[in-house]
Amino acid sequence: MSRGLSRRSPALVVACVALFAALGGTVYAAKKIDGRTIRAKSLPGNRLKPGSVPGNRLKPGALRGSLLAPGSITGIQIDTATLGQVPSAVHADNADSARDAETALNAVNAIDAQTVNGHSAGCTLQTRFFAGACWQTADSEAAVTAPAAAAACAVQGGELPDALSLAAFSQQPGVLLDSEGEWTGEMSSYTDVDEYSVAVVLSSGEIGSAVSTATRKYRCVIPLVS
Numbered sequence: 001m002s003r004g005l006s007r008r009s010p011a012l013v014v015a016c017v018a019l020f021a022a023l024g025g026t027v028y029a030a031k032k033i034d035g036r037t038i039r040a041k042s043l044p045g046n047r048l049k050p051g052s053v054p055g056n057r058l059k060p061g062a063l064r065g066s067l068l069a070p071g072s073i074t075g076i077q078i079d080t081a082t083l084g085q086v087p088s089a090v091h092a093d094n095a096d097s098a099r100d101a102e103t104a105l106n107a108v109n110a111i112d113a114q115t116v117n118g119h120s121a122g123c124t125l126q127t128r129f130f131a132g133a134c135w136q137t138a139d140s141e142a143a144v145t146a147p148a149a150a151a152a153c154a155v156q157g158g159e160l161p162d163a164l165s166l167a168a169f170s171q172q173p174g175v176l177l178d179s180e181g182e183w184t185g186e187m188s189s190y191t192d193v194d195e196y197s198v199a200v201v202l203s204s205g206e207i208g209s210a211v212s213t214a215t216r217k218y219r220c221v222i223p224l225v226s
Contacts, residue, residue, distance in 0.1 A: 030178040126141050129221060130169055135161070136219040143215040146198040149183045153220035160185035161221045163199040163207050170205045181210065183218040 123134035144152070155161050159171065163184040170177045181200035188197040188209040197209040200216055210216060 091137040146212040149218035158220040158222035
């Protein structure tokens with residue numbers, strides 16, 4: 001055997017020795033090298049096989065957003081439960097709550113007859129809300145002329161109703177007009193310089209007229225906000 005090797009060329013002997021060394025080194029590396037023996041930053045990312053490193057092996061914060069390719073992560077891959085509410089959304093919720101609370105407060109104030117921009121709002125106990133205003137539920141105690149009735153309503157911050165509205169109000173439950181008719185704020189015709197006819201509404205709801213110097217009862221219509 002030794003005589004056989006001795007007859008080989010020196011180059012062949014060197015090549016065989018190199019082959020044995022290479023094979024032995026590969027086996028050694030396979031048994032001795034693991035992740036703990038790799039020096040930090042010595043292995044570039046482009047040498048890793050795709051999918052070979054799972055996400056749970058990455059250190060938190062090790063992968064910055066600037067290192068991600070645009071469009072590589074979509075909403076499907078993001079767990080939305082881990083995301084907090086953005087500041088603008090928080091403000092939007094607060095704005096909705098404030099608006100709802102303000103609306104509710106305004107509604108309560110309107111019912112309780114508080115104020116709107118410093119003005120009294122709501123109907124008193126002696127009036128009823130009808131057609132956007134507060135109507136007196138009972139007529140006047142005394143019958144007076146039409147000009148006197150108009151002046152009395154003006155003192156209370158209101159006015160005499162128009163004929164058609166008073167006729168409609170007379171049909172409301174619990175409302176009873178005087179049998180002689182009640183004054184309205186509408187003139188029906190002129191008869192003289194100081195005397196004219198004024199529309200009146202009878203208890204039946206029919207519209208008639210009476211001379212302004214005659215005496216009739218009346219009721220006033222007060223604005224909802226005064």
